[in-house]
Amino acid sequence: MHTTPLAPKCGVEVTGIQLAEAQGDALDAIRQTIYQHGVAVFRDQDFSPEDHIAFAKRWGGIDINNYFPLEDEYPEIAVVRKKPDQETNIGGAWHTDHSYDQIPAMGSILVARTLPPQGGDTLFAHMGAAYDALSDELKAEIAGLEAFHTADHVYSPDGAYAKTDMGSELRGQELKTGATHPVVIRHPHTGRKLLYVNYAFTINFVGKTREESLPLLQQLFAAALTDDNQCRVEWAPGSVAIWDNRTTWHNALNDYHGHAREMHRITLSGEALAA
Ligand SMILES: O=C(O)CCC(=O)C(=O)O
Numbered sequence: 001m002h003t004t005p006l007a008p009k010c011g012v013e014v015t016g017i018q019l020a021e022a023q024g025d026a027l028d029a030i031r032q033t034i035y036q037h038g039v040a041v042f043r044d045q046d047f048s049p050e051d052h053i054a055f056a057k058r059w060g061g062i063d064i065n066n067y068f069p070l071e072d073e074y075p076e077i078a079v080v081r082k083k084p085d086q087e088t089n090i091g092g093a094w095h096t097d098h099s100y101d102q103i104p105a106m107g108s109i110l111v112a113r114t115l116p117p118q119g120g121d122t123l124f125a126h127m128g129a130a131y132d133a134l135s136d137e138l139k140a141e142i143a144g145l146e147a148f149h150t151a152d153h154v155y156s157p158d159g160a161y162a163k164t165d166m167g168s169e170l171r172g173q174e175l176k177t178g179a180t181h182p183v184v185i186r187h188p189h190t191g192r193k194l195l196y197v198n199y200a201f202t203i204n205f206v207g208k209t210r211e212e213s214l215p216l217l218q219q220l221f222a223a224a225l226t227d228d229n230q231c232r233v234e235w236a237p238g239s240v241a242i243w244d245n246r247t248t249w250h251n252a253l254n255d256y257h258g259h260a261r262e263m264h265r266i267t268l269s270g271e272a273l274a275a
């Protein structure tokens with residue numbers, strides 16, 4: 001297995017491995033790489049839906065996403081799809097998945113199935129590099145804080161997606177979510193400090209209202225994207241990306257109107273987060 005950085009502080013491309021066959025030491029090496037760099041891209045993979053599910057089970061548990069459509073034959077697989085006539089895509093703003101769960105998903109294995117002729121890249125940002133770049137004053141201000149996360153304003157019947165042409169595709173509108181997490185977590189495996197608030201799902205600091213929380217939250221959201229902590233995954237047929245939701249944020253670019261894009265996603269179970 002050989003890794004090449006996608007950018008100085010985020011992401012790697014991994015060569016010399018077929019995920020469908022990876023297990024044992026190879027799987028451990030893949031895990032450590034993803035925990036550390038946040039996202040890994042694997043090219044030219046021969047990776048059927050059955051391989052996808054089997055690999056995810058070798059990694060650990062699968063969390064079924066509550067909102068995205070599921071693949072008819074394979075309910076472990078969520079379908080991240082935009083049709084040619086749709087305006088809205090899934091995940092088209094900076095976020096990290098499932099932070100609204102008290103035990104958030106570790107990450108996802110995303111497989112390119114149908115790609116537009118161009119565009120449709122996915123951006124990632126490294127939250128360890130983001131934390132490191134905060135000023136000492138800001139680090140001191142957020143030390144020990146906890147924040148509340150929910151997805152209700154995104155997926156509920158009057159939420160963000162319901163107002164779009166993606167609304168009718170999504171499931172789980174009746175669900176209620178909510179979790180509190182430290183604003184700075186330690187990665188459960190690498191021990192690195194990570195900024196763990198995000199635009200999409202973090203609402204307020206515990207003990208403060210939304211209004212009281214917004215100035216500091218917005219300061220952190222702006223600081224989370226530094227000049228050099230991002231990388232871009234350009235998809236090609238046979239590409240698979242695996243990311244760590246603790247280490248990264250991501251943002252699916254919506255720049256391919258009039259074309260279909262369909263990805264298969266399996267969400268990997270995570271562990272409780274701690275400061
Ligand atoms: O389609 C993508 O590139 C990513 C979409 C997304 O946010 C996700 O699958 O969690």
Ligand SMILES: [Fe+2]
Pocket residue numbers: 091095096097250
């Ligand atoms: Fe996402």
